[in-house]
Amino acid sequence: MIADSLTNIEFYKAINEDIYQGLVFIKNADPEIELGVYPITDNAKAVVMEYDTKIKNDFGYEAHKHVIDVQYCIKNSERIPYSNVKRLSPNTEYDTEKDFTFFDMIKPQGEVIIGNDIFAIFYPEDGHAPVYSDGEPGYIKKIVIKVKV
Template identity: 50%
Template sequence: MILGTLNNIDTYKALSPDIYAGLQFLQNAQPEIEVGTYPISKNVKAIVSEYETVADFTRGYEAHKHVIDIQYPVIGLERVKWSPIEGMNVNIPYDEAKDRTFFKDPSPRGTHVDIGEGIFAIMFPEDGHGPQHFVDQPQLIKKITIKIAIS
């Protein structure tokens, strides 16, 4: 996982043109953006969603085999739990259509990050991430998730 700020996206230009394109989309996104899916390039799309943050994300930690996620609430703050998936137990088996597996029993090395207000997170296939948690109290957030196809 990589954490960064939207003010410094040029730092990530060398990682991948697709990651940089996703970060540019986030940097230019306005809070008024409509819920929906926005194609950015052949391998990159943005998904805008709204939901209420919760105390506990019951499905566990999700991970993807074929995409990198960049997650950023354009409105509100969200706590995302993180754990390497190595050694975790499967909670909900891999769904090929949705490209995700849900895991439980996070590593003792797991942690959490608070994203929004200029801070984004990039999650790779080895990163189990549990989104939708509240920081201080439940709130309605609008979140942009960039999906970058990697295979």
């Protein structure tokens, strides 16, 4: 798991071109961008969504086997607990079509608050629990870059 500032995105150009292009998309996105899916590269797409955060999510952690998630709140902020999947117990079967498994919620190894210039990158081994509020529950608009691995 990586948490960083959008001011540092040039660093990612040397690491992974798809992640870099996703971060450029995030940095240049208008907060009024329409909800939906936006192709970025052959291996990356942006998913723009909105929802209300909660004190506790209904599903625990999630993890993906075939994508890296780059997450950023373009409106407001979200707290995301995270933990290595080796510490977690699945509570659903792996969904091959949607590429995710849900895991029971346990004490996280850490948390990140995304938005306000801070993004997070979650690799396949990073269980992450989105939808948590950063304070009072409320509306967020979020961009998730899905990078194929």
